[in-house]
Amino acid sequence: MFTFRTLGIYHWTWNHRPLLYLECESLRRHRHMLNYVVYERMLFVFPYAPGDYIPNPNYRFMPQGLYYNPYTEPRQVWWQYPQDSGGRYRAMAPQRLTFVLVHGSWADAHFWDGVAAVLRNQGNIVYTPEYAGHGSDPNKNVTHDMITNSVVDYIKHLNLHDFILVGHSFGGTVIQKVAEQIPDRIKRLVFWDAFVLKDGESVVDELPPQTKKGFEQLRAMSNDDTIMLPFDLFPALFVNTATTEDAKLFYTSVAPEPAKPLFEKLDLKAFYALQTPKSYVYFYQDNVMPQGEGYGWNPHMSMRLGLFRLIVGDGDHFTDTRTRPAYLAQKIYDATRD
Amino acid sequence: MFTFRTLGIYHWTWNHRPLLYLECESLRRHRHMLNYVVYERMLFVFPYAPGDYIPNPNYRFMPQGLYYNPYTEPRQVWWQYPQDSGGRYRAMAPQRLTFVLVHGSWADAHFWDGVAAVLRNQGNIVYTPEYAGHGSDPNKNVTHDMITNSVVDYIKHLNLHDFILVGHSFGGTVIQKVAEQIPDRIKRLVFWDAFVLKDGESVVDELPPQTKKGFEQLRAMSNDDTIMLPFDLFPALFVNTATTEDAKLFYTSVAPEPAKPLFEKLDLKAFYALQTPKSYVYFYQDNVMPQGEGYGWNPHMSMRLGLFRLIVGDGDHFTDTRTRPAYLAQKIYDATRD
Amino acid sequence: MFTFRTLGIYHWTWNHRPLLYLECESLRRHRHMLNYVVYERMLFVFPYAPGDYIPNPNYRFMPQGLYYNPYTEPRQVWWQYPQDSGGRYRAMAPQRLTFVLVHGSWADAHFWDGVAAVLRNQGNIVYTPEYAGHGSDPNKNVTHDMITNSVVDYIKHLNLHDFILVGHSFGGTVIQKVAEQIPDRIKRLVFWDAFVLKDGESVVDELPPQTKKGFEQLRAMSNDDTIMLPFDLFPALFVNTATTEDAKLFYTSVAPEPAKPLFEKLDLKAFYALQTPKSYVYFYQDNVMPQGEGYGWNPHMSMRLGLFRLIVGDGDHFTDTRTRPAYLAQKIYDATRD
Structure with a gap:
């Protein structure tokens, strides 16, 4: 059993896809369930491409609006557990035009x-x-x-x-x-x-x-x-x-x-x-x-x-x-x- | 840290958009995170229009079905914290035809x-x-x-x-x-x-x-x-x-x-x-x-x-x-x- | 008030629709809220058809990719509370071609x-x-x-x-x-x-x-x-x-x-x-x-x-x-x- 501490929930776009970011801390570790992991930070992107890798998001480059891009299929979850609590995700910069x-x-x-x-x-x-x-x-x-x-x-x-x-x-x-x-x-x-x-x-x-x-x-x-x-x-x-x-x-x-x-x-x-x-x-x-x-x-x-x-x-x-x-x-x- | 009490989760439509309504109570206040607030009640509508204002939903006027309307972009969250615990949201009535x-x-x-x-x-x-x-x-x-x-x-x-x-x-x-x-x-x-x-x-x-x-x-x-x-x-x-x-x-x-x-x-x-x-x-x-x-x-x-x-x-x-x-x-x- | 134990969150497709499956246990029963029930297991499928019945999912038949099929409307939730904790959902096999x-x-x-x-x-x-x-x-x-x-x-x-x-x-x-x-x-x-x-x-x-x-x-x-x-x-x-x-x-x-x-x-x-x-x-x-x-x-x-x-x-x-x-x-x- 666990309770968790929600630090924040964000909504962004990554690579033309809506991204839901749940920042939270669990009091106890979850066990791994199939291909889904609930951890310190959770990222949902929908839709996802099988085998896709979501890079670390950087707030600066995230667009303000969300849109639905139907040209890629949904991904389940991506997680990261950085060593230090101050660790922040870094984004890939998109091509500037x-x-x-x-x-x-x-x-x-x-x-x-x-x-x-x-x-x-x-x-x-x-x-x-x-x-x-x-x-x-x-x-x-x-x-x-x-x-x-x-x-x-x-x-x-x-x-x-x-x-x-x-x-x-x-x-x-x-x-x-x-x-x-x-x-x-x-x-x-x-x-x-x-x-x-x-x-x-x-x-x-x-x-x-x-x-x-x-x-x-x-x-x-x-x-x-x-x-x-x-x-x-x-x-x-x-x-x-x-x-x-x-x-x-x-x-x-x-x-x-x-x-x-x-x-x-x-x-x-x-x-x-x-x-x-x-x-x-x-x-x-x-x-x-x-x-x-x-x-x-x-x-x-x-x-x-x-x-x-x-x-x-x-x-x-x-x-x-x-x-x-x-x-x-x-x-x-x-x-x-x- | 906090635990929260989930009173209910509802799915509706608002202004032609799916609306996810999480009714919950936190034991402690959240701090504000970016432009996202987790509070007494949370409303998600997807997609949302930037700057959009989601009115108080009233159950009576909510359609039973949900549909995906792609013509507006998603909104992150709208929250309200009524003074008294019995406070209920009131809806804008849609135009009756x-x-x-x-x-x-x-x-x-x-x-x-x-x-x-x-x-x-x-x-x-x-x-x-x-x-x-x-x-x-x-x-x-x-x-x-x-x-x-x-x-x-x-x-x-x-x-x-x-x-x-x-x-x-x-x-x-x-x-x-x-x-x-x-x-x-x-x-x-x-x-x-x-x-x-x-x-x-x-x-x-x-x-x-x-x-x-x-x-x-x-x-x-x-x-x-x-x-x-x-x-x-x-x-x-x-x-x-x-x-x-x-x-x-x-x-x-x-x-x-x-x-x-x-x-x-x-x-x-x-x-x-x-x-x-x-x-x-x-x-x-x-x-x-x-x-x-x-x-x-x-x-x-x-x-x-x-x-x-x-x-x-x-x-x-x-x-x-x-x-x-x-x-x-x-x-x-x-x-x-x- | 309650806390709940999340056993897992899965993402699948059922009958051409994305399915979000939350496996969790509540310490105390929820009361019923409108037509939505949070229980031992929760299944969200989006979009859903009113009156639709989501069969028990079986992991084996679930496709690996998720896609958005816009031809059916979303369903709110389907729940099941099996008598014994080992009870697993069984799937309808799709037509093999x-x-x-x-x-x-x-x-x-x-x-x-x-x-x-x-x-x-x-x-x-x-x-x-x-x-x-x-x-x-x-x-x-x-x-x-x-x-x-x-x-x-x-x-x-x-x-x-x-x-x-x-x-x-x-x-x-x-x-x-x-x-x-x-x-x-x-x-x-x-x-x-x-x-x-x-x-x-x-x-x-x-x-x-x-x-x-x-x-x-x-x-x-x-x-x-x-x-x-x-x-x-x-x-x-x-x-x-x-x-x-x-x-x-x-x-x-x-x-x-x-x-x-x-x-x-x-x-x-x-x-x-x-x-x-x-x-x-x-x-x-x-x-x-x-x-x-x-x-x-x-x-x-x-x-x-x-x-x-x-x-x-x-x-x-x-x-x-x-x-x-x-x-x-x-x-x-x-x-x-x-």
Whole structure:
């Protein structure tokens, strides 16, 4: 018989898996039971890979959020009994990367707050440029070139190199054009439910006729050539997995979107000649674009990338940036692999 | 050091997440450990959203089933230490809704037993009308109009208003026609792997030629213009994720289906003029219809709804009504959001 | 108040669900709390089905790996208090099956090592034939007929009957041809992200023009009419969900693939006349083939099977054989159901 002293219970992530850490002391030793040992410290990770070895965790590198990564199977337990009571676990540092995250329409740099926090917690360096016509920029009269140049200038000013350039939604067209200008600085392009336009296409060319018409009407209704997303479209199209409360919260950050860049036909010949590695992250509940029959993110637009790494998740277009930032960060991280 | 008194361990769901509740008393106070506190009562919810606040649970409103909702990240712990030992947690009541669930072919109102039980447990009001030619109705010689009128009469007789009208499979065509008659009573239409017919179409018009031919042969074989689903088709098409035992159990409730309504071409002009909010729940292992190339639930038929809220799950056509009613109920509930 | 004696904590799988087994003894009886009882032995299974009954587990039949099966809902607890302290739980034995697993291109019989180990652990009999031109065979100058005959001879030599014949990738074409020769020995055909060729088609006929051209160039570059998979294509196409380290590890077993069988047009008239039950396991992150618009595993090729049982998982083309063998084994097992 024994009683035990619980020193603490922690929840972390290790190697993309939730980790439950029970720190406790038993008054008497347990006997070994099968392949399970209850000891001074217990670590549970779920799911685990048979034969896997969980390294000593170091608090500093543990992400704040937990997520469920289904791609490895669960492990039962790992234990360690250090000689001295002051002994602490040491972590393997994950690979540190530099990310430049480019938001889409009806969004600004705060779109990435949650994801950036998670990636930074994991030791990565993260930049979230806000481009012309968005966020704090009062001028909505911008072109696609001006937007692209915002991001290129930002990168050149900070002299960034060897980074992962991530684009979401309309941001896909931005990273296509940015990549044309500064291909040598970019380690990999990651499109997350983002437009991959063909040479000579505009964003609205990828929309179903009905939606395109709606865009044209909203544009015509505005005084400053912008398109404001009506709230009655927002929950169904952008945050369909969110609660009503979250949908309303999200909508508070929606601002009128400059219309011109959505209608501009882009010259992308240089993009299609680039050898930069590419990835596509597709969330299968994203219904902003119809999911097939000549439309949609994947495979319709992703296929245009030629050879690319595909990562699939179960979110929608916006919601996970706030409700599951660690999940989304993990999917983006998975997509960065060489 | 401490020993603790376990008063109970409970498993619930909170805000669509599994909740593990450990009720215990420590003989001595714990010290705070990082952001984790072990106290009088411990609540674990998995997954959790950073910054999330778990309200006091009230047993009455807790659903009986547990399900895994992957759309929010895990939370570590929430604790409360009420002043008096008799203090009990009080719950936020979830939003109460009224549901009218309309089954499909080869089914009757019992199809919804599990889902209705879960939704009722969560405080919702649920109706499951059984329509002409099905269940206890001995007359199989029915038309699509008669079926529609069964549901309309049921709703009018009970004087239901402001309800969610859910249709499954063939039930999709029924709620299309019901909505035409009583649009003002309906808060939202939810199609779960259900037909959304075009104006002038019949159900069999959406089937691949081979399946349509099979339907015609089965119809011709019957004495009473019905189509009996042969058992050799049932496990692969309707319950492909089920065990063999469950498949047999499911098949015991399959009855001959009136053929005429499946071949009737429906006038749906009024439906396509309705402004009623619409949702589509798609289960991606459902293989009753081919999953693409001109066929299928999503996006092929769902797209016809115009603006709709999409919710995706990983089930098949029938199985989850019995093996995962809380999961299915949750997906339907998610689809009801405005 | 009570203290308890923990005899052991185990992690298993029961009926495709993770099972947490806490063996403990209380000094004093607990009182019953709601529907949860803490007693001599506690079993948690997640997810559970309401009303489900967890049989007594027997250690011998428990698989070594744990996996998350999302198709059933969680159960709270099951308890038993045997009269005598030596009382042990007895398990229901799962259905024992015989599997013949046929690998694809750029692979050999070791491809199945993990999956075969899991299936054997669960009591099944598993064969993994290695066919002509692959693995230890030094002769790369083989035809599709020679490959098919390798498998047929293996099966006849061991006099196997009533087995599940599983083909992966190119192995799909092999089991199509094997089934033509020995249909009466086969209980069911299972295609896992495998080619289902039309009559008169070759493997390269299913590739996009660009990929086909790449194959032709690689073939022309070789001295022995093989195609070596370049490493720069491998991580993105074959192991996109794997870590970089795992991708490199996988690549060490990639050997030059005989080219001829990939370009041979196959007569499959006899295959399409077979009545053998068929299943398709589709992993939705598999991007070896474009996922639609006239290409891909499911529904594009799977639909050719006519009536088939579909099972969907979230892996890619290769990775899960090593990182989640129990998950993959489960999906294949699910596909075998009648």
